[in-house]
Amino acid sequence: MKINHTIKGFPNQIGTYIEFPDVADLLLMPMFASASVDYVYKHGTEFQKYLIDKTPLTNKKKDVIVNAHIQFLTPSVKASIQRIGGYGNGEWHIDSSVDPFEERDICHLITTKATALTEFNANPIEVELEANMSIMDYRYFINENEDPLGIIPKKMEPNKFTTFTNHVHRATTPQKNEFRYFFRLLETDSFESSNDQIYHHSTVFTDEGYKKNIEVNEGSIMIHL
């Protein structure tokens, strides 16, 4: 059975411009990978608490999960924080869903200014698709039909929260070496368990797989290229 489906256009960017501390300060902040929001609120810096307070939460979901870390990106690294199952890093995809038509999780993302900002499809696109299309088939369909569908990439604005659900998006290629602070707060009913611990390193997913990215230990800062 076929259904009418709208490939969502550019998501909402709500709220004001948020000023970030400089890189030296951001480097020394605790890093979190899928920690519960309460844990981050308890163990984060004043700035990280401020970011949580500024997040346009809907409070429609059971759990709130936080990823917060600084990344070092280079032109050879199209970094995202998760593996895009079956598809290469930097391909069009939707997050955290088993069903491409369901608005499962609500993601609030903010990053500092960088050349490598996440990009989204700019305008809504109407299509007819099989009702039981799998998430993998959906990704394949979008990536294989990018031009005929009229997908237009539009980068999110830095320093502002971007709120999205099953919006089509992808990581982009950095044009230079750069630091990027990445803060993502996920409202979800489907998360298995949170990972409540402080990390002293960030991790990114690159074309070669998961890589340690920046490591900060006892005053030394190591960048893994």
Ligand SMILES: [Fe+2]
């Ligand atoms: Fe994603």
